[in-house]
Amino acid sequence: MSTTVEKIKAIEDEMAKTQKNKATSFHLGQLKAKLAKLRRELVTPSSSGGGAGIGFDCVSVGFPSVGKSTLLNLLTGTHSEAAAYEFTTLTTVPGCVMYNGAKIQMLDLPGIIQGAKDGKGRGRQVIAVAKQCNLIFIVLDVNKPLTDKKIIEQELEGFGIRINKQPPNIVFRKKDKGGISVTSTVPLTHLDAEEIRAVTTEYKISSADIAFRCDATVDDLIDVIEEKSRRYIPVIYALNKIDAISIEELDLLYRIPNSAPISSERGWNVDELLELMWEKLDLRRVYTKPKGQTPDYTQPVVLRSNACAVEDFCKAIHKSIIDSFKIAIVYGSSVKHQPQRVGLSHVLEDEDVVTIVKK
Numbered sequence: 015m016s017t018t019v020e021k022i023k024a025i026e027d028e029m030a031k032t033q034k035n036k037a038t039s040f041h042l043g044q045l046k047a048k049l050a051k052l053r054r055e056l057v058t059p060s061s062s063g064g065g066a067g068i069g070f071d072c073v074s075v076g077f078p079s080v081g082k083s084t085l086l087n088l089l090t091g092t093h094s095e096a097a098a099y100e101f102t103t104l105t106t107v108p109g110c111v112m113y114n115g116a117k118i119q120m121l122d123l124p125g126i127i128q129g130a131k132d133g134k135g136r137g138r139q140v141i142a143v144a145k146q147c148n149l150i151f152i153v154l155d156v157n158k159p160l161t162d163k164k165i166i167e168q169e170l171e172g173f174g175i176r177i178n179k180q181p182p183n184i185v186f187r188k189k190d191k192g193g194i195s196v197t198s199t200v201p202l203t204h205l206d207a208e209e210i211r212a213v214t215t216e217y218k219i220s221s222a223d224i225a226f227r228c229d230a231t232v233d234d235l236i237d238v239i240e241e242k243s244r245r246y247i248p249v250i251y252a253l254n255k256i257d258a259i260s261i262e263e264l265d266l267l268y269r270i271p272n273s274a275p276i277s278s279e280r281g282w283n284v285d286e287l288l289e290l291m292w293e294k295l296d297l298r299r300v301y302t303k304p305k306g307q308t309p310d311y312t313q314p315v316v317l318r319s320n321a322c323a324v325e326d327f328c329k330a331i332h333k334s335i336i337d338s339f340k341i342a343i344v345y346g347s348s349v350k351h352q353p354q355r356v357g358l359s360h361v362l363e364d365e366d367v368v369t370i371v372k373k
């Protein structure tokens with residue numbers, strides 16, 4: 015019996031030598047679906063460990079010695095060993111930075127190597143931690159080939175992480191009978207019927223309604239079927255060590271989207287990196303105002319934009335609050351009238367002020 019890693023390798027080899035055309039559509043679609051299933055098998059965390067990253071906002075991922083630890087030290091003031099030799103950092107090292115009044119937790123990770131997603135080095139544990147976070151800094155050394163960027167991206171992708179991307183707009187509904195029905199609101203220029211059939215066959219799905227609302231690829235379709243093992247995470251490219259390059263070279267770097275050229279060692283351009291971080295984290299700071307008192311602006315309750323209703327605010331303070339909740343009085347940009355009485359489902363905005371009135 016070959017191992018999962020060997021099976022993955024065999025499929026990748028097979029895909030590499032198969033030309034994409036009408037006759038091979040089904041075969042290629044099937045190989046892609048097989049690959050996705052094997053990768054999931056490989057990366058599903060065992061019950062021991064893997065949870066270390068929960069609750070962390072940002073992690074730094076990159077090859078050894080690109081300056082991940084130097085960056086963490088600079089941003090958080092913690093000390094994670096940084097040195098000129100590779101694999102200086104061997105464990106996860108936490109730190110935190112206060113930004114715009116919010117406490118943002120960061121994690122320094124060991125360097126990864128190419129092939130990490132397929133089980134090389136300790137990369138799998140490293141990427142598993144990154145997958146739990148809300149933002150990834152891909153740290154690149156600008157003195158190294160830019161192809162490193164692609165390699166790191168592929169490592170993360172292979173682990174089910176989708177970077178700077180929204181879930182594909184495909185509605186996939188499994189049914190008990192009736193066969194596969196495909197509809198689309200836009201022309202599908204990347205995907206043919208054979209590929210769809212190959213994927214559904216491979217996943218042993220005989221009846222489903224599939225509605226495409228985007229010009230999807232076969233990978234998008236697989237991502238929707240593998241929904242549970244995918245995570246869509248924003249990425250910022252920290253292009254480090256710009257102290258070692260010329261102004262002309264620096265100009266070229268500015269064309270890379272979602273990036274900030276920095277020097278961790280000299281502390282150059284860190285403000286831009288932090289601004290980007292704040293933007294990507296998309297956090298909402300909500301201030302509490304005890305009845306009859308002034309708001310407490312020193313310690314905002316920090317919520318994520320996908321969970322920032324009054325109910326989330328209450329839960330973030332204490333789970334028992336919900337039971338005695340009567341109404342909330344809100345000041346700020348989420349309400350028309352200042353103040354306004356709202357219920358648990360009201361969605362809060364950044365810098366709102368909230369008073370909870372109990373029953």
Ligand SMILES: Nc1nc2c(ncn2[C@@H]2O[C@H](COP(=O)(O)OP(=O)(O)OP(=O)(O)O)[C@@H](O)[C@H]2O)c(=O)[nH]1
Pocket residue numbers: 076077078079080081082083084085095096097098099100101102103104123124125126254255256257258276277278279280
């Ligand atoms: N010139 C220059 N050197 C840097 C910069 N940032 C880090 N370095 C140097 O790069 C080397 C590696 O830095 P680390 O912070 O240990 O890199 P790392 O990515 O954490 O490395 P591992 O933990 O081994 O994966 C050290 O010698 C640093 O002094 C920078 O902005 N400019």
Ligand SMILES: [K+]
Pocket residue numbers: 078079080096097098099100101102103
């Ligand atoms: K190092």
Ligand SMILES: [Mg+2]
Pocket residue numbers: 082083084095096102103122123124125
């Ligand atoms: Mg390090």
